[in-house]
Amino acid sequence: MITLRGLTKRYGETTAVRDLSLEVLPGRVTGFLGPNGAGKSTTMRMILGLDRPTAGEALVCGRPYAALRNPLRRVGALLDAKAVHAGRSARAHLLAMARSNGIPARRVGEVIDVVGLTPVARKRAGTFSLGMSQRLGIAGALLGDPEVLLFDEPVNGLDPDGVRWVRELARSLADEGRTVLVSSHLMSEMQLTADRLVVIGKGRLLADAPIAEVIAGSSRNRVVVRSPDTDRLRLLADRLTAAGMTVERVSAQEMTVWEGSVEAVGDLAHRLAVPLHRLEERAASLEQAYMELTAESVEFGAPAAAGGAGR
Amino acid sequence: MTATTRTARRGGGLPGAVAAEWTKLWSVRSTWWCLLGAAAVMAAVCAQLAVSHVYDNTHPDRPHPGVESAGEVAISAVGLVQVVMLAVAMTVITSEYSTGLIRSTLLWTPVRRRLLLAKAVVLVPVMFAVGTVLGLLGAGAASPLLGRWGTFPVPDVIADAMAVGTYAAVAGVFTLGVGAVLRSAVGTLTTVFLVLMVLPTLLGAVGGPGEKAGRVLPSVAGDHFMRGDAHPYGPMVGLAVTVGWAAIAMLAGAWVLHRRDA
Numbered sequence: 239m240i241t242l243r244g245l246t247k248r249y250g251e252t253t254a255v256r257d258l259s260l261e262v263l264p265g266r267v268t269g270f271l272g273p274n275g276a277g278k279s280t281t282m283r284m285i286l287g288l289d290r291p292t293a294g295e296a297l298v299c300g301r302p303y304a305a306l307r308n309p310l311r312r313v314g315a316l317l318d319a320k321a322v323h324a325g326r327s328a329r330a331h332l333l334a335m336a337r338s339n340g341i342p343a344r345r346v347g348e349v350i351d352v353v354g355l356t357p358v359a360r361k362r363a364g365t366f367s368l369g370m371s372q373r374l375g376i377a378g379a380l381l382g383d384p385e386v387l388l389f390d391e392p393v394n395g396l397d398p399d400g401v402r403w404v405r406e407l408a409r410s411l412a413d414e415g416r417t418v419l420v421s422s423h424l425m426s427e428m429q430l431t432a433d434r435l436v437v438i439g440k441g442r443l444l445a446d447a448p449i450a451e452v453i454a455g456s457s458r459n460r461v462v463v464r465s466p467d468t469d470r471l472r473l474l475a476d477r478l479t480a481a482g483m484t485v486e487r488v489s490a491q492e493m494t495v496w497e498g499s500v501e502a503v504g505d506l507a508h509r510l511a512v513p514l515h516r517l518e519e520r521a522a523s524l525e526q527a528y529m530e531l532t533a534e535s536v537e538f539g540a541p542a543a544a545g546g547a548g549r
Numbered sequence: 550m551t552a553t554t555r556t557a558r559r560g561g562g563l564p565g566a567v568a569a570e571w572t573k574l575w576s577v578r579s580t581w582w583c584l585l586g587a588a589a590v591m592a593a594v595c596a597q598l599a600v601s602h603v604y605d606n607t608h609p610d611r612p613h614p615g616v617e618s619a620g621e622v623a624i625s626a627v628g629l630v631q632v633v634m635l636a637v638a639m640t641v642i643t644s645e646y647s648t649g650l651i652r653s654t655l656l657w658t659p660v661r662r663r664l665l666l667a668k669a670v671v672l673v674p675v676m677f678a679v680g681t682v683l684g685l686l687g688a689g690a691a692s693p694l695l696g697r698w699g700t701f702p703v704p705d706v707i708a709d710a711m712a713v714g715t716y717a718a719v720a721g722v723f724t725l726g727v728g729a730v731l732r733s734a735v736g737t738l739t740t741v742f743l744v745l746m747v748l749p750t751l752l753g754a755v756g757g758p759g760e761k762a763g764r765v766l767p768s769v770a771g772d773h774f775m776r777g778d779a780h781p782y783g784p785m786v787g788l789a790v791t792v793g794w795a796a797i798a799m800l801a802g803a804w805v806l807h808r809r810d811a
């Protein structure tokens with residue numbers, strides 16, 4: 239379990255993380271989502287005791303990370319895949335790591351096997367591609383068989399097979415009852431991995447809910463109405479507007495209704511005897527829900543551009 | 550997971566951190582290159598000093614220093630070679646920052662003073678061995694060139710070499726502390742070079758009060774220790790002064806490591 243209470247980090251003028259309070263619970267994959275610069279990495283560094291919070295606290299297993307005895311056996315983390323010495327072999331890196339926390343040396347071979355680096359285990363880490371470095375980082379996170387796992391943008395640099403592998407790994411770790419926190423700036427990634435979403439923007443908590451709730455909470459859920467009778471359709475539009483919904487006429491025969499339900503629109507259409515050729519509810523995609531949540535908080539300008547980065 | 554939790558109290562701690570640092574030190578080639586380089590420079594400088602010693606004795610217009618032990622030549626060489634010798638001690642901490650490894654290391658050993666202590670525990674025996682071997686190597690390189698102007702009293706040379714080893718160990722810890730404060734290799738090298746080599750020469754050149762102030766510098770005190778001087782203070786005082794510098798550097802390093810974000 240990870241507990242954040244009023245966690246805040248300022249770097250000079252920039253507030254990277256602002257008053258973040260939440261709990262990350264075991265047995266599920268929690269997606270930690272936010273545009274670049276939202277403060278995800280900073281939050282993770284504070285959880286792991288690398289950066290000192292300006293205010294508030296971050297606890298893992300109920301204690302500050304640095305207070306854990308043999309922390310690698312409680313918490314595994316992939317932060318920066320390049321945080322290795324380029325001149326050291328993957329094997330020696332993991333061996334030093336194991337020794338530091340009294341982890342049996344045989345675990346090194348096991349995790350190297352799990353991440354598929356066995357053929358290059360004795361090669362210098364500096365010769366690794368980003369994907370291989372990422373796998374080495376994941377091997378390190380798994381080394382101590384920890385109950386809490388943090389992965390910061392784990393699929394960066396992985397090929398499609400690797401991406402799927404990371405997803406399945408996160409899922410199976412959560413299914414074993416572990417706490418799994420996975421960050422990403424891509425909603426598409428979270429959609430396939432996470433059970434629960436924590437969304438931040440400009441260091442602020444925007445949402446902390448199951449994925450379905452994040453979508454339901456979006457005002458982008460809409461109802462599409464089509465009718466051959468343009469006059470009656472206009473009448474329906476007026477009445478819906480009067481009822482507090484937002485109506486957008488797409489064409490003379492079609493309109494989109496926001497902030498309403500398919501039931502409300504259907505009932506009213508029936509009462510006004512509007513012949514309907516289509517009445518369809520369109521749920522916002524997670525991507526849209528995310529764009530909406532973060533639209534105000536995207537650090538560098540146009541949210542539309544960030545939408546393009548979603549692919 | 551229950552099994553893990555049950556055994557989680559065993560191992561690790563300072564012994565674990567020391568084992569990890571030991572493994573890290575010997576699993577990169579740069580360690581070996583540093584040591585090989587230091588050995589080559591030590592042999593070369595000792596040979597050079599031996600040649601000029603003979604020259605001084607055989608030319609009437611030069612001072613006539615007389616017969617010297619090969620061990621003393623090695624000690625004289627330390628003054629010039631020390632920065633090369635200390636390169637290993639420096640990289641133990643500065644490579645953490647240049648490679649970004651520090652962000653992994655601090656996950657393994659989050660108690661920062663423990664990490665710095667573990668590095669020192671590894672460095673002390675390693676630097677002692679390196680200094681001693683280099684002392685013997687230097688004496689061995691000087692001996693044949695000294696000819697009749699040199700002696701090789703084996704027990705004395707061994708004692709001299711071990712004095713070099715002791716100084717190397719203490720200066721290594723000093724370098725580690727400076728590195729922990731400054732983090733960058735260039736900054737650490739410059740600082741250590743200035744404090745150990747430039748400052749003594751500078752203050753010596755000033756003479757009088759300057760020279761007096763110079764006596765408290767770590768390399769000057771270390772030199773008195775290695776030579777077993779009785780003046781201006783005894784060898785043990787010299788060692789204590791050097792150890793004091795190392796302790797201050799380590800405390801400063803631990804403080805900075807504790808205060809600053811990784």
Ligand SMILES: Nc1ncnc2c1ncn2[C@@H]1O[C@H](COP(=O)(O)OP(=O)(O)O)[C@@H](O)[C@H]1O
Pocket residue numbers: 249252253254272273274275276277278279280281
């Ligand atoms: N060491 C640092 N010094 C100054 N600013 C920083 C530092 N680390 C992060 N920041 C700033 O904090 C904000 C959050 O960054 P980060 O946590 O890396 O975001 P994310 O991981 O969500 O992309 C950014 O504005 C970034 O520029």
Ligand SMILES: [Mg+2]
Pocket residue numbers: 278279280390391
């Ligand atoms: Mg990041």
